[in-house]
Amino acid sequence: MNRFWHETISELTPYTPGEQPINRPQLKLNTNENPFGPSPKVIDAIKENINAELRLYPDPESEDLKKTLAQYYHLSKQSVFVGNGSDEVLAFIFQAFFQGKKLLFPDITYSFYPVYCKLFSIDYKLIPLEENFEINLEKYNLEHGGVIFPNPNAPTGIPMNLNCISDFLHKNQNTIVVVDEAYVDFGTDSALCLIEEFDNLIVTQSFSKSRSLAGLRVGCAFAQPELIEAISRVKNSFNSYPLDRLAQAAAIAAIQDENYFKKTTKKIIDARSFLEQELRNMNFNVLPSGANFVFTCHATWHAKHIFEQLRSHGILVRYFIKSNRIENFIRITIGTKIQMQTLAKVLKQII
Numbered sequence: 001m002n003r004f005w006h007e008t009i010s011e012l013t014p015y016t017p018g019e020q021p022i023n024r025p026q027l028k029l030n031t032n033e034n035p036f037g038p039s040p041k042v043i044d045a046i047k048e049n050i051n052a053e054l055r056l057y058p059d060p061e062s063e064d065l066k067k068t069l070a071q072y073y074h075l076s077k078q079s080v081f082v083g084n085g086s087d088e089v090l091a092f093i094f095q096a097f098f099q100g101k102k103l104l105f106p107d108i109t110y111s112f113y114p115v116y117c118k119l120f121s122i123d124y125k126l127i128p129l130e131e132n133f134e135i136n137l138e139k140y141n142l143e144h145g146g147v148i149f150p151n152p153n154a155p156t157g158i159p160m161n162l163n164c165i166s167d168f169l170h171k172n173q174n175t176i177v178v179v180d181e182a183y184v185d186f187g188t189d190s191a192l193c194l195i196e197e198f199d200n201l202i203v204t205q206s207f208s209k210s211r212s213l214a215g216l217r218v219g220c221a222f223a224q225p226e227l228i229e230a231i232s233r234v235k236n237s238f239n240s241y242p243l244d245r246l247a248q249a250a251a252i253a254a255i256q257d258e259n260y261f262k263k264t265t266k267k268i269i270d271a272r273s274f275l276e277q278e279l280r281n282m283n284f285n286v287l288p289s290g291a292n293f294v295f296t297c298h299a300t301w302h303a304k305h306i307f308e309q310l311r312s313h314g315i316l317v318r319y320f321i322k323s324n325r326i327e328n329f330i331r332i333t334i335g336t337k338i339q340m341q342t343l344a345k346v347l348k349q350i351i
């Protein structure tokens with residue numbers, strides 16, 4: 001600790017993202033990126049916007065992007081917020097609604113949540129997943145100041161039924177409930193249809209996964225206008241221009257190219273089914289996934305061994321070294337069918 005550091009800073013344990021190796025591995029399946037590039041229309045939109053207008057600040061409110069998202073999801077523009085990746089959007093939400101409150105989230109979930117809690121001095125309680133790694137919202141019916149969980153959950157990939165979320169919202173109308181839908185487009189039902197009914201629901205989504213724009217950093221939140229107004233207040237007290245001109249143009253083009261989106265997400269879902277079957281044939285236990293990754297453990301070989309062996313073959317997957325309950329699991333990002341065939345072939349050699 002440096003003598004100029006504030007106590008809060010010295011006590012922080014920052015989030016550790018999955019490795020981004022300088023020398024490209026043969027197969028990078030560790031950070032849930034999309035194996036297909038963004039839509040060609042997205043690339044065109046970026047190219048069109050590489051011009052002298054870049055000397056100007058971007059639209060601080062990303063009005064066109066919000067309008068596009070609002071139309072796409074049949075919501076009002078005032079129900080949409082956009083930011084620099086859903087990580088930033090989540091940070092604003094934590095700051096806007098949870099400071100001084102007790103937040104509940106699963107014990108095994110996206111590891112950025114406790115980091116934001118520490119940063120913003122938010123108290124939190126971890127609610128254990130069930131034995132089968134499912135989130136049981138019945139366990140959240142206790143005194144609290146807010147709830148957040150991903151659907152599907154990360155890193156398990158397990159999707160939750162929309163009826164469970166709706167029931168929970170009926171029982172918990174006085175605190176904010178955030179559903180983090182970073183991976184929702186890979187076969188999980190979205191809670192967006194509940195926004196009109198519940199004034200305490202916030203849904204966040206990401207352009208990093210199904211829209212293949214992790215490198216541009218675009219995320220969004222949807223809620224009733226008064227909640228969006230609060231998130232915007234935080235944003236405008238921090239950074240007026242979170243989305244640059246290229247990101248705004250690209251995100252609009254990504255939403256508009258529905259065919260490409262449908263085609264690529266279907267390919268990923270099909271490749272996931274293929275890999276799940278291959279893994280099961282090799283004696284892996286694969287948790288049900290509604291995401292672009294699977295969470296799996298082998299009947300005999302330890303996850304660390306598999307992770308290291310794959311790495312020595314140039315294949316990078318995610319291994320959560322620190323966590324007891326999941327230390328025997330690896331998380332594998334779904335790539336193309338050919339990539340999944342390569343992975344399966346190498347796994348057969350290893351085990």
Ligand SMILES: Cc1ncc(COP(=O)(O)O)c(C=O)c1O
Pocket residue numbers: 032084085086087088110150154180182205206207208214218219
């Ligand atoms: C559950 C979950 N939420 C949010 C994010 C953040 O996504 P991004 O900031 O790239 O939009 C991630 C990233 O991996 C995630 O796993």
